[in-house]
């Protein structure tokens with residue numbers, strides 16, 4: 001779990017977390033004005049339809065299932081468990097229903113997160129719904145046939161030493177929530193993304209909401225908030241897919257084009273290219289080539305001077321420096337160039353690698369590891385009267401990049417001022433003389 005993956009989580013976490021915490025605080029602090037029952041009961045459905053339709057349109061099966069689970073919890077809590085629990089008979093069913101729901105829903109969230117998305121949306125969706133439906137149906141059938149036996153399993157505090165009384169949930173349900181959140185959190189660290197964040201917050205939100213079943217606003221308003229978070233996650237994920245490069249995690253060409261349209265009057269642009277990358281690919285293979293591009297991207301992302309790196313395409317990257325001249329960028333570019341030059345990329349000796357994955361895992365760290373490094377060349381240009389728009393600045397930076405390559409590579413070149421580069425008319429050759 002790297003610091004980079006934690007950092008990647010922050011921007012995608014900000015909006016949903018603020019929404020969830022804000023609504024949670026408003027409900028707990030009773031800051032909300034009186035709301036009609038009709039409105040309270042309509043909002044979750046409206047938001048559920050919105051989130052569900054968005055998930056369907058963008059083919060996000062996991063989020064669609066999460067939306068269905070959140071709505072199922074809402075339906076179960078508001079229209080089954082709550083009314084039953086408010087009837088005077090001391091029936092076991094409301095408590096059993098509550099315990100089963102709080103036990104199974106987190107497990108369904110976890111299974112949904114671990115289940116890889118298949119290409120065919122409908123098949124994927126029906127499979128998930130089928131499996132979760134069968135498990136829930138069987139649990140309910142057993143509970144209806146043997147309520148006392150089921151109660152002993154799901155309502156008993158089996159291990160008092162690991163039970164937290166402050167959280168008003170049956171012990172098994174509490175641990176199911178905790179384990180599911182832990183596993184989903186681990187997956188998120190490995191593959192940070194808006195969908196995963198949305199689902200994690202939705203489950204954590206359910207965990208917060210369920211013990212407050214009898215609060216007049218908690219379940220409907222918080223359900224609405226969680227569904228809104230899932231809808232935002234779908235849109236955010238689709239936005240990222242369109243604007244972010246999958247291999248390196250950097251913003252891609254489309255994001256660069258957007259950025260270029262909003263640059264002010266003063267800026268510099270650097271073009272970067274990995275040296276002899278074709279030879280590298282031919283020698284070490286395309287997979288290690290991909291790893292190199294990720295390493296280069298990670299270093300470029302750290303560039304100083306307010307620069308922002310983009311993947312231009314192939315092994316070319318662009319860095320945009322708003323408000324800077326080319327000369328001001330050189331030290332920052334040099335720092336990145338040096339960092340990449342000294343970065344050692346580990347390569348395993350494939351001839352000694354075991355065929356078996358498990359053996360490979362146990363031998364990891366013991367095998368013969370050698371390292372390799374790459375260099376980059378950079379060209380930088382700034383906006384001037386001769387290069388008045390970003391396309392021309394990029395062209396000038398590209399020319400400077402060619403000069404860096406021609407000059408021996410592994411260096412930064414600044415685009416010359418074209419006015420200084422014009423052939424000077426000497427007195428002897430001046431026809432006007």
Ligand SMILES: Nc1nc2c(ncn2[C@@H]2O[C@H](COP(=O)(O)OP(=O)(O)OP(=O)(O)O)[C@@H](O)[C@H]2O)c(=O)[nH]1
Nearest residue numbers: 273274275276277278279281286289290314315405
């Ligand atoms: N592994 C990998 N290789 C890529 C990717 N995109 C482009 N390439 C390779 O990058 C190489 C670019 O090679 P060239 O443009 O000939 O340049 P070069 O070998 O870097 O030589 P110089 O630029 O002159 O130093 C090609 O072999 C492409 O196949 C990618 O996403 N992954």
